[in-house]
Amino acid sequence: MSTDSQNTPHTASVLEFKSSTFSVPVLVLSNNDLKAIEQQLQQKIQLAPEFFKNSPIVFDLQELNKQEVEIDITSLANVIRKSGLVPIGIRGGNEEQIQTALALQIPVYSIHNSLSSDTPKQKKNVPLTASEQKIENSTTLITQPIRSGQRIYAAGDLIVMAQVSAGAEIMAEGNIHIYNTLRGRALAGVQGNPDARIFCFDLQAELISIAGNYKISEDINDSTRNRPVQIYLQEHTLFIKDIREH
Amino acid sequence: MARIIVVTSGKGGVGKTTTSAAIAMGLAKKGHKTAVIDFDVGLRNLDLIMGCERRVVYDFVNVINGEATLNQALIKDKHCDKLFILPASQTRDKDALTQEGVGKVLDDLSKDFKYIVCDSPAGIEKGAHLAMYFADDAFVVTNPEVSSVRDSDRMLGLLSSKSRRAEQNEEPIKEYLLLSRYAPDRVKLGDMLSVDDVQDILSLHLLGVIPESKSVLTASNSGVPVILDEKSDAGQAYADIVSRYLGEERPHRFIDEKKGLFGKLFGGK
Numbered sequence: 076m077s078t079d080s081q082n083t084p085h086t087a088s089v090l091e092f093k094s095s096t097f098s099v100p101v102l103v104l105s106n107n108d109l110k111a112i113e114q115q116l117q118q119k120i121q122l123a124p125e126f127f128k129n130s131p132i133v134f135d136l137q138e139l140n141k142q143e144v145e146i147d148i149t150s151l152a153n154v155i156r157k158s159g160l161v162p163i164g165i166r167g168g169n170e171e172q173i174q175t176a177l178a179l180q181i182p183v184y185s186i187h188n189s190l191s192s193d194t195p196k197q198k199k200n201v202p203l204t205a206s207e208q209k210i211e212n213s214t215t216l217i218t219q220p221i222r223s224g225q226r227i228y229a230a231g232d233l234i235v236m237a238q239v240s241a242g243a244e245i246m247a248e249g250n251i252h253i254y255n256t257l258r259g260r261a262l263a264g265v266q267g268n269p270d271a272r273i274f275c276f277d278l279q280a281e282l283i284s285i286a287g288n289y290k291i292s293e294d295i296n297d298s299t300r301n302r303p304v305q306i307y308l309q310e311h312t313l314f315i316k317d318i319r320e321h
Numbered sequence: 322m323a324r325i326i327v328v329t330s331g332k333g334g335v336g337k338t339t340t341s342a343a344i345a346m347g348l349a350k351k352g353h354k355t356a357v358i359d360f361d362v363g364l365r366n367l368d369l370i371m372g373c374e375r376r377v378v379y380d381f382v383n384v385i386n387g388e389a390t391l392n393q394a395l396i397k398d399k400h401c402d403k404l405f406i407l408p409a410s411q412t413r414d415k416d417a418l419t420q421e422g423v424g425k426v427l428d429d430l431s432k433d434f435k436y437i438v439c440d441s442p443a444g445i446e447k448g449a450h451l452a453m454y455f456a457d458d459a460f461v462v463t464n465p466e467v468s469s470v471r472d473s474d475r476m477l478g479l480l481s482s483k484s485r486r487a488e489q490n491e492e493p494i495k496e497y498l499l500l501s502r503y504a505p506d507r508v509k510l511g512d513m514l515s516v517d518d519v520q521d522i523l524s525l526h527l528l529g530v531i532p533e534s535k536s537v538l539t540a541s542n543s544g545v546p547v548i549l550d551e552k553s554d555a556g557q558a559y560a561d562i563v564s565r566y567l568g569e570e571r572p573h574r575f576i577d578e579k580k581g582l583f584g585k586l587f588g589g590k
């Protein structure tokens with residue numbers, strides 16, 4: 076059997092590349108004292124030992140390098156491993172640190188890891204006033220209208236209490252909830268999550284999209300227009316359903 | 322401390338300068354010392370509408386560059402001694418205005434004036450940005466048509482993110498909607514958006530509706546802000562707006578169709 080399979084080419088594919096996003100804790104260091112780091116890591120881990128057991132972790136050296144404080148990457152990686160964590164990435168390192176990390180087979184992440192290069196700039200356009208707050212870690216809440224020309228990017232779920240104007244664009248890696256009128260563009264699951272959904276009170280959107288599957292205004296059926304709807308993906312097809320149907 | 326009002330819109334030709342002249346005059350007539358500044362460098366016309374174009378010696382840019390003092394550049398209005406105009410320069414290019422320079426002039430004016438009205442140029446570029454950057458209140462002038470409403474929406478986004486108040490995390494700029502050049506009969510025909518349509522799209526506090534009116538052109542041609550034409554509908558609309566802004570209750574007018582002679586006789590709508 077095993078010899079056969081070497082000769083006959085496989086017709087059915089045995090592998091597939093899929094894009095997924097994971098959330099990984101980032102360890103931001105502000106001091107190079109390895110003893111102190113080890114001690115404080117232990118304290119943190121003891122708060123939730125199950126959660127941290129073998130947890131992957133990215134360490135971030137941006138702050139240290141800003142202060143021009145040196146740190147020995149090999150020893151740091153050892154301290155992290157000793158604490159039961161698995162270092163899977165370095166971020167904000169200088170050239171030398173990056174080389175050392177690569178030699179230890181630790182991959183390098185850029186500071187704006189999962190965001191496309193122009194997204195952080197767009198995010199800055201958005202007012203970061205008291206009305207925009209993080210609920211827990213993964214939900215962004217917006218209570219002010221999102222106006223034409225504004226763009227919002229949420230790394231998790233996005234909840235919008237006010238209207239989203241035509242010409243505005245909101246994006247979330249998770250779900251989008253709009254408790255108001257959606258006239259602009261809403262893109263959920265932008266990092267490829269097909270289970271993300273969009274919920275909105277009044278659908279008048281220019282475009283809706285889940286994990287890259289989109290519908291433009293023209294394709295949105297009149298029967299779902301101006302209504303409270305939920306939008307979800309099934310077999311690469313977008314469904315728009317009255318929010319009261321299940 | 323003065324209250325700084327920006328009259329803005331995004332789109333050109335919607336009535337910003339007409340509005341700036343009218344409300345500045347209205348506030349001054351109510352006894353508040355008011356300055357109105359033309360930010361439209363290169364296209365100045367506030368001085369024409371205020372009827373002081375022949376008395377311009379120095380302008381806004383001269384003051385910023387230290388070539389003249391504020392007192393030398395401010396022109397006292399001929400109808401109301403509480404009103405002063407700071408004209409724009411017609412000859413200089415737009416880069417003459419700097420954020421630092423504008424901030425300094427507004428600071429100096431603030432010591433002496435109750436209200437400072439900033440007449441914004443069209444667009445969302447530097448001039449418009451500087452006009453709104455230091456504002457406390459924004460009068461967003463919109464015409465009842467889709468493109469004007471869209472531009473106003475865009476401007477509202479900038480007000481809430483690119484202003485001094487936004488950048489310093491202070492209480493946001495207070496935004497008011499002024500729906501201008503409104504023609505109820507054309508709304509009825511479906512040529513224009515209605516007040517409700519516009520409010521639905523912008524969800525903004527309506528300070529007033531200014532009807533499309535011949536009196537506006539007559540007023541600008543004679544260099545007298547239309548608010549001084551107390552018999553005119555547009556003049557009355559602006560007077561209402563100033564009163565509402567100052568906290569007085571005024572029912573909205575000029576939203577419904579004027580009854581013609583036929584309508585008056587038969588009482589129908």
Ligand SMILES: Nc1ncnc2c1ncn2[C@@H]1O[C@H](COP(=O)(O)OP(=O)(O)O)[C@@H](O)[C@H]1O
Pocket residue numbers: 330332333334335336337338339340443501502503531532533534535537538541555
């Ligand atoms: N309510 C109105 N009724 C009729 N014409 C108006 C009205 N408001 C403004 N206008 C006219 O529209 C034109 C543009 O007005 P202006 O105030 O200069 O606009 P902006 O400053 O926004 O460019 C002018 O010719 C003006 O007379």
Ligand SMILES: [Mg+2]
Pocket residue numbers: 337338339361441442
């Ligand atoms: Mg103008």
